[in-house]
Amino acid sequence: MGTRAVLAELSGTQDVLALQALLLEKPLPGQQDVLAAAETVLVRADSPASARRIAARLLQLDLTAPVQLDGELVVIDTVYDGEDLAEVGRLTGLGTEGVIAAHSGQIWTVAFAGFAPGFGYMVGENQQLEVPRRSSPRTAVPAGSVALAGNYSAVYPRRSPGGWQLIGRTNARMWDLDRDQPALAAPGHRVQFRPVRDAVLVAEPVAESAAAPAAEHAGTVPEPGAGDVARGLRIVSPGLQSLIQDLGRHGHSALGVSAAGALDRASLRRANRLVGNAPAAAGIETVAGGLKVQAVADQVLAVTGAPSALSIESAPDSDGETWHRAVPMAAPFALLDGETLSLGAPQSGFRSYLAVRGGVDTALVLGSRSTDTMSGIGPAPLAAGQVLAAGGEAESGVVGAPELQPDYPGTGVTVLDVVPGPRADWFDQAALDSFTAQDWSVLPQSNRVGMRLDGTPLQRSRQGELPSEGTVAGALQVPPEGLPVLFLADHPITGGYPVIAVVVDSQLDLAAQVPIGGKIRFRWAEHSATERSAEHGTTEHVTTEEEASN
Numbered sequence: 001m002g003t004r005a006v007l008a009e010l011s012g013t014q015d016v017l018a019l020q021a022l023l024l025e026k027p028l029p030g031q032q033d034v035l036a037a038a039e040t041v042l043v044r045a046d047s048p049a050s051a052r053r054i055a056a057r058l059l060q061l062d063l064t065a066p067v068q069l070d071g072e073l074v075v076i077d078t079v080y081d082g083e084d085l086a087e088v089g090r091l092t093g094l095g096t097e098g099v100i101a102a103h104s105g106q107i108w109t110v111a112f113a114g115f116a117p118g119f120g121y122m123v124g125e126n127q128q129l130e131v132p133r134r135s136s137p138r139t140a141v142p143a144g145s146v147a148l149a150g151n152y153s154a155v156y157p158r159r160s161p162g163g164w165q166l167i168g169r170t171n172a173r174m175w176d177l178d179r180d181q182p183a184l185a186a187p188g189h190r191v192q193f194r195p196v197r198d199a200v201l202v203a204e205p206v207a208e209s210a211a212a213p214a215a216e217h218a219g220t221v222p223e224p225g226a227g228d229v230a231r232g233l234r235i236v237s238p239g240l241q242s243l244i245q246d247l248g249r250h251g252h253s254a255l256g257v258s259a260a261g262a263l264d265r266a267s268l269r270r271a272n273r274l275v276g277n278a279p280a281a282a283g284i285e286t287v288a289g290g291l292k293v294q295a296v297a298d299q300v301l302a303v304t305g306a307p308s309a310l311s312i313e314s315a316p317d318s319d320g321e322t323w324h325r326a327v328p329m330a331a332p333f334a335l336l337d338g339e340t341l342s343l344g345a346p347q348s349g350f351r352s353y354l355a356v357r358g359g360v361d362t363a364l365v366l367g368s369r370s371t372d373t374m375s376g377i378g379p380a381p382l383a384a385g386q387v388l389a390a391g392g393e394a395e396s397g398v399v400g401a402p403e404l405q406p407d408y409p410g411t412g413v414t415v416l417d418v419v420p421g422p423r424a425d426w427f428d429q430a431a432l433d434s435f436t437a438q439d440w441s442v443l444p445q446s447n448r449v450g451m452r453l454d455g456t457p458l459q460r461s462r463q464g465e466l467p468s469e470g471t472v473a474g475a476l477q478v479p480p481e482g483l484p485v486l487f488l489a490d491h492p493i494t495g496g497y498p499v500i501a502v503v504v505d506s507q508l509d510l511a512a513q514v515p516i517g518g519k520i521r522f523r524w525a526e527h528s529a530t531e532r533s534a535e536h537g538t539t540e541h542v543t544t545e546e547e548a549s550n
Helices: 013-025 048-058 085-092 095-104 265-275 429-437 505-512 529-533
Strands: 005-009 031-036 040-045 073-078 108-113 120-123 138-141 145-149 152-155 160-162 165-169 190-195 232-238 242-245 283-287 291-296 299-305 310-313 324-327 333-335 340-343 351-356 387-390 413-420 440-442 450-454 475-477 485-487 499-503 519-524
Touching: 005 048, 013 031, 013 040, 013 108, 031 108, 040 048, 085 095, 085 165, 095 165, 095 190, 265 283, 265 299, 265 351, 265 505, 283 291, 291 351, 299 340, 340 351, 413 505, 429 499, 429 519, 499 505
Parallel strands: 073 190, 413 519
Antiparallel strands: 005 040, 031 040, 108 120, 108 190, 120 152, 138 160, 145 152, 145 165, 232 291, 232 387, 242 283, 283 351, 291 340, 299 333, 299 351, 310 324, 310 340, 413 499, 440 450, 440 519, 450 485, 475 485, 475 499
């Protein structure tokens, strides 16, 4: 699965659980993360070399030892009144009461997580309740819905679209970042659903003045006011979208949480290096220009990524007059107390990164300050008037020297190296040739979850549904309509569409800089860079794995 992950396909749930247990108990050298799914286990590695070694080692593991399903028992009180309860009774032949008895009368085990944080795929002790998904998914399934699909049961942790059969509901909080273990039912846990009557919770009255507004973004706390920040940045205008990002939260796939983090990792590292920060310090990722920030006390900043004009407006003097000065990209500069920095529209590329000396200081969520736009974990998108505190993540007493920036994609064609995906065999040679022969346009519906591409649709040679399996940033999924989606950092950790190819990890930074309306040509990685540079009208962008990790 790309250059830094391996997808192991197994014969069934028991082998999936056995391999997952082995890898969690005795991690292989270079193993970073393990994600079990319906019939596969995805293993992420710290390098391409580690991925190759892990692939060879997986074939030697013994999966015949019985799996001990003796995890913690979680009891979930459930009101069985779901909209699909009667239909499930008809499909299974059990009737309504029989479904309730079968669902609550057995122990379920959380085999793997996916779809959303806290969404656990649970397997039962028998197959009495095996039912298909709904033919037409609901656009909104209420949080707490207890559901069935295939031979799995699950509880929706948050309101979201979904196609599972709803048989009940619960008030149990399946995902709570205030707990040491955010997921109520994590992989390995055993679950008992306990039938209960509906209950009405009556809250104690709260004086209006004492009521605190709820944070809109999961895992966040209200941002401090200006009076609480001794030094930092005030957001004058967030532009189109500005987010706090670091290098991501890795190792939480089993909880249904993707890594998130800066899409152009090299640019964030460069900005941090210029102001003397640790490489993973949090900064601001912004798209298409328009960001304006004002210094609260004197600050040292640097802006990297998509090149744009940087202008500083001074604080008004005693006569109310201001003056402007320009500062360069990819170089440290001072933003004095009260001065305002404005980022213009990029001349090429799409995403810019602003670092402040000390790093942006926000609450850590699962070890990271990154915003995950899909799951809602991390800080909310920046808003006008918000003040960000500068932290203590400077690791050097000096700032860096100005650096040269790489070329960024513009209106031409950007060529990205890919390796065959684990489901390339779902496409015949004609479709594979079409995939690499055409220029794909980046659609406006693209975001941090994935880039939606437009072109001549690809035809599958194999029909049917693919059981959900782990996926990675860079994966190119092909939905039934045939137009690929290039997964980026906030992608769902599992997917049910075949992956035809995966962008090599070292070029994900480049992919993130292709603007809306830009064009992408995919090329199999085994072709030489010399051949590629000779193609018409393309710009050669080559980054080695070693360079990308520095």
